[in-house]
Amino acid sequence: MKKVDMIVKAPHFYTMEGDGxxxxxxxxxxxxxxxxxxxxxxxxxxxEYSAEEIIDMKEHxxxxxxxxxxxxxxxxxxxxxxxxxxxxxxFGLQPFDNVATDEAKDAGSELAIIEAIKAGTTTIGDYEFxxxxxxxxxxxxxxxGNITQNIRAAKxxxxxxxxxxxxxxxxxxxxxxxxxxxxxxxxNKSGGRIKILFGPQGxxxxxxxxLLKIQKVVKERNTKIHMHVQQGDRETYxxxxxxxxxxxxxxxxxxxxxxxxxxxxxxxxxxxxTRIIAxxxxxxIVNPASIGIIxxxxxxxxxxxxxxxxxxxxxxxxxxxxxxxxxxEMKNVCLxxxxxxxxPEVMPAWRALRMAxxxxxxxxxxxxxxxxxEIGKQADFIAINLSYPSMQPVYTYPMRNIVPNLVYSARxxxxxxxxxxxxxxxxNQKLINIDENQSLENVKKYPEIIGRNAAKEFFEIDGTNAKxxxxxxx
Numbered sequence: 001m002k003k004v005d006m007i008v009k010a011p012h013f014y015t016m017e018g019d020g021x022x023x024x025x026x027x028x029x030x031x032x033x034x035x036x037x038x039x040x041x042x043x044x045x046x047x048e049y050s051a052e053e054i055i056d057m058k059e060h061x062x063x064x065x066x067x068x069x070x071x072x073x074x075x076x077x078x079x080x081x082x083x084x085x086x087x088x089x090x091f092g093l094q095p096f097d098n099v100a101t102d103e104a105k106d107a108g109s110e111l112a113i114i115e116a117i118k119a120g121t122t123t124i125g126d127y128e129f130x131x132x133x134x135x136x137x138x139x140x141x142x143x144x145g146n147i148t149q150n151i152r153a154a155k156x157x158x159x160x161x162x163x164x165x166x167x168x169x170x171x172x173x174x175x176x177x178x179x180x181x182x183x184x185x186x187x188n189k190s191g192g193r194i195k196i197l198f199g200p201q202g203x204x205x206x207x208x209x210x211l212l213k214i215q216k217v218v219k220e221r222n223t224k225i226h227m228h229v230q231q232g233d234r235e236t237y238x239x240x241x242x243x244x245x246x247x248x249x250x251x252x253x254x255x256x257x258x259x260x261x262x263x264x265x266x267x268x269x270x271x272x273x274t275r276i277i278a279x280x281x282x283x284x285i286v287n288p289a290s291i292g293i294i295x296x297x298x299x300x301x302x303x304x305x306x307x308x309x310x311x312x313x314x315x316x317x318x319x320x321x322x323x324x325x326x327x328x329e330m331k332n333v334c335l336x337x338x339x340x341x342x343x344p345e346v347m348p349a350w351r352a353l354r355m356a357x358x359x360x361x362x363x364x365x366x367x368x369x370x371x372x373x374e375i376g377k378q379a380d381f382i383a384i385n386l387s388y389p390s391m392q393p394v395y396t397y398p399m400r401n402i403v404p405n406l407v408y409s410a411r412x413x414x415x416x417x418x419x420x421x422x423x424x425x426x427x428n429q430k431l432i433n434i435d436e437n438q439s440l441e442n443v444k445k446y447p448e449i450i451g452r453n454a455a456k457e458f459f460e461i462d463g464t465n466a467k468x469x470x471x472x473x474x
Contacts, residue, residue: 065122077108
């Protein structure tokens with residue numbers, strides 16, 4: 001009999017093997033050394049293996065942990081401050097972002113990461129300007145981190161519509177230097193759980209020379225570029241005015257479209273531009289709720305998939321989306337595309353689940369590590385409690401309704417257990433390695449300070465939400 005670390009028993013496993021959801025029933029998953037080493041029938045596993053820990057989930061379905069491909073967790077300290085407004089970045093977020101300190105943003109990040117883990121996310125795809133403390137927190141939490149540090153040369157201020165950004169090349173060089181330092185400090189650390197990517201904020205926020213310098217650094221280090229691409233008509237306007245090309249054409253001519261690029265949003269891409277990016281080998285992260293709220297647009301993820309590209313899901317940021325919950329994103333990517341195409345068969349629940357797991361992992365370069373429950377992969381998995389009202393009743397014949405219920409009905413609290421690298425990081429909706437109450441109390445001291453310091457610019461801009469405040473609608 002072989003001695004192993006963990007045996008997981010449950011009536012339903014969704015492994016994501018093959019082209020579907022890889023359903024297995026009445027089996028046990030064997031975990032050792034942080035990896036999945038075997039699947040056996042429940043009634044035979046105990047004859048071949050003994051385990052330090054047996055997890056018997058009689059009322060649960062086991063899934064790969066969710067992959068959130070694109071987050072701005074630092075913005076969580078400004079949750080709910082920039083919805084329902086045009087020119088979201090400059091007139092909605094910027095007055096608050098201009099006065100939020102790194103300390104306040106770190107507090108926001110902790111809150112966002114806790115929220116994401118409690119809703120089943122095991123891979124955190126974060127993206128911001130100062131990421132060292134985020135790496136520390138993810139390391140302590142036990143999650144997997146795919147971390148990008150933002151590189152921006154455009155001066156940080158509120159730009160009026162039609163105003164071209166002012167570049168500060170020294171600012172861009174310093175940002176690249178910090179990204180390299182973060183890579184050297186954290187890449188492949190924490191037993192390989194943390195990876196560092198490079199993050200030009202967008203083609204409109206840095207010069208072509210800086211974009212190429214970043215690409216060279218990335219290829220030398222065998223990592224990825226994680227970048228907003230054609231993020232709305234604002235970016236298109238900036239690129240057309242500077243280079244007389246739309247962003248997709250500009251990036252193609254620059255030699256930027258290849259398998260080292262994770263392209264986020266594609267909000268303003270035509271279908272043809274989307275096909276060009278997908279054919280290049282680049283991947284896409286779609287953030288349905290965020291872009292739906294910010295721009296009222298459904299991004300072209302289906303066209304990207306039809307062109308052979310891999311698409312993952314992201315929750316983006318809480319001033320736009322309001323939450324970091326991939327179940328929320330699965331539902332929205334289904335609903336929005338059904339409405340966009342006027343076809344209820346477009347984007348079925350099982351496809352959204354693949355985007356949240358194996359296809360998301362492939363999109364961000366981690367498909368050989370996580371995203372599916374296969375022998376040899378890291379043991380990143382979650383257990384969904386099927387006895388919750390939102391998951392009941394359970395049908396297994398003539399069709400199984402577990403995946404549709406997860407995508408269209410679940411809220412996140414159905415996640416009872418989260419495991420990364422074979423180690424439990426959340427159980428019974430409580431993080432094992434983190435004092436959640438401490439993080440929740442810490443973030444409470446910042447709204448008054450940020451609000452007071454942002455008020456003058458907020459009311460001078462006089463955007464939609466300033467009007468709502470005056471009219472007593474908020």
